[in-house]
Amino acid sequence: MSANKILPPFRADHIGSLKRPLDLLKKREDFHAGHCTRADLKEVEDLAIKNEVAKQQAVGIKSVTDGEFRRHMFWDGFHNNLDGMVVVENPGRELFKMYVPDIKAFFESHAEKPGDTMICTGKLVRNKPMYRPEFEYVASLVAPEEVKNVKITLAAPEWYHLRHGEHAVDKSVYPTDDLYFADLAKAYREELADLYDAGCRNVQFDDPLLAYFCSQSMLDGMKAEGTDSGAILDSYIKLYNDCIEGHPADMTVGVHLCRGNFKNGMHFSEGGYDAIATKLFKELNADTYYLEYDTDRAGGFEPLSELPAPKTAVLGLVTSKFPVMEKKEELIARVRDAAKHVARGSGETEEQALQRLCISPQCGFASHAEGNDMTDADVKAKLNLCVEVAKAVWPADA
Template identity: 25%
Template structure:
């Protein structure tokens, strides 16, 4: 029997976020491209060497300046025509962030994670113009660092790349099968050149196999891998985020040398049992290596004896050739738990970040097998207690049409923002000084209040209709709430990439969740005291807090969501008692937690929707509840979104071609809607006529039968990552466009 170890992805950010800092300095023109690349290359070298030194036999050469899907688009020469005047990294970053006159690629969530990818735009006649020189340079650097026998390239597979794409022209039917066939010569060329470079194998990542639609992809996978296998380079077909279900029987017969499977499934559940059950039922081919994803790549808790037990159980099944690896790419974990010195000692000993998970992988590969362990019983049990909550706590006291009359009344095309304003260097510095004891609580509160007043004054000047306080006191929309709740722990360096240079620091849920006191009321009351306009109370919803945290593994996700909802319910009630008339409870991660298998959707959506309602239905009829959803596909869960029973729905819209607007109109959504009119992830200031055209689409698609008082005008998302020099003119143009449409005039520029 051969047991080796392998990695399928690792954090790309550097142990201390070196790549983020260099990337943002490059964008600000503070450093040249050469310095950015040098910092990135050094971070990659350190990560690869760390894995090899830990004893990993095959190291996946992870690393990207922004996003691995964008990298693949770039390598294959698939930039849309609007970027044709640009080249090199100028084109690369333009696709990611946009430039004046050229919109960036759409952004969406990568399967069921909080990682965002850039959406490929493909035509029916795809014509790749590949240039793999940057990829080959990375591989050569990897080979020089850890040796040719260990350095393994990671490539997004053709079926997943096309599956993640959208048609470049929404009016033209998109031939997925034809697009895959058109890309195969470029993929074949790539594998041929990799073979010439002496790589031991190539990882082709195909997580699309974990989706419901995978069962329909047999012909495409059989054809594409039949063609790619002719090159003669060993291929490791890597899947993750769930089991591969009905595709298992034919997928394991594809002409590849290794199949990598996720044995753990979605976070906090026992769904990974399905992979074990598939092997129990169908066996595993004796001519292939099984990539056993037994180390949990989505949990910061150490795996203990579980990986070794499961490997032993697989051996008992007669599987002789096994590679021990993580269930998913370790990019979804923080870098190194050794940096966390302030956590409770009893928790520290239970944690394993990416570096420690690599050690777990290597240790499991070397462990002596213990015979007689059942394959399915080797998986950890998950507790799923039944919550006892009265049904009346899930329903508001009045229907929407009745309560809307008691809520704030607005002008046509009312304007607002989503919540956050720029986190300036001065603000971050004051927060750090307060944390270090260099600023007193009173001094820090003065800084926060000055920021709130500045934000308020600018909103008054610009003429927004509903204000926000700007969230200067918040580091992150999840972390901030977790700090105020019992049952959470927080890291100092537990950063995880969300996209590009945007990182989050997910809290760890390790105990029962409860609220100890008001969280947001003080800042709201101060902001509201400055204006006669309504100021929104700003909360993060229970499902998003759960999905953007590292949950417990011994308690169901639904139980943890309900605990969070009960805590937030108290906050909603305190805000309205303080005079807050509009409370926004954001759930951008609602769809993100949706299982990849449609058969499991109903169960998830049921408890997710009920958790949101549990947190919000304490609101009086006169209190307007707003929610915000962004950067995911929501058209297929509109009944669930309707079921949230929010009074106002705000969504991302600027990058997605108004698809969500058309879906909402077709569905007949009847509550207030605020569709984003410009992209907050781009530094480009949108002109008035651009925003006016976006607002007009609300009417063009027939939203709310053209009731302009229910059609809100707002940016796509929060403005935290932008600079005031970008935010203020953008909001000025947004308000100007709304006013022109109210007055029936036409914007010109």
């Protein structure tokens, strides 16, 4: 962990979402079909989460989560609980920006559609807790001294804006994006304050969209449409900084970037972090970054030379897409290689730089409820591998 923090991330971490048990998936189907009550569904959710927390603890994962078992998709929970956001059912492609990699992939494949979406048609107001109930239940399952380690994952603030561009916001409500972002950031600050009040000290924004700015196809598409991708990225970094402004020093804020982790390991974009590294690491005021590094499409470790002290990076070296197991010694070597690049940019020794690195899977095991083609045993083995590597690389504090 970083030199000035005694909080997460831990040497062996995980992104948040986990494989849903079949009985939970079946009960959720029953609920949506009107065959059971919300209380019936919650009872099954609670038991599944309780079992999953015990499994994480048994493996040695300290930053336990609820696996996002109460969500269908990883981004659920924030925008859909804001006054001012409305659902658009069965949207056509005219509502979307086709340069966004996952949007393009969905429409071109014809096998999947983006599904219902949301746009802003009124003033954004947060008038109820969003993630606090999720946090409080997990907190009730761990020892009091472990509550500070429980991790809650949050939706990326720019999720709907990038997808819809000028269609994202009713201009009669918010004439400019800056005004829209200001109220959105206020809602996030209120949510973080509420989580902190509940005892939460470990939050992670799930944001594949920032990694899309590494994708040349999206950059080209934005340019062709006359959109300044650099200006948009700058506005999102400012949005993030406004969302987390004033967060307490003992609340760790992480940002997770990946390039897609849909059904059967489907990904949406490629490109190393080189194009955004300076802005991502030096201008976005997060404490830590969870980075995809399980395939060549994420590029090399060179951009880590931009990571300033005391910020940390959690290296997603273990794939969550497929059950094939990585080799422990190769993972150890990759962690040490990454430390060389961190040291080169920061002026630290490699051992000092190593203290600002951790290991995890590159993404969650179920970014959507159905999850990837992995068994519960596969998930356990992957997390256990992360713990084994952590013990080998950082024996004093793994």
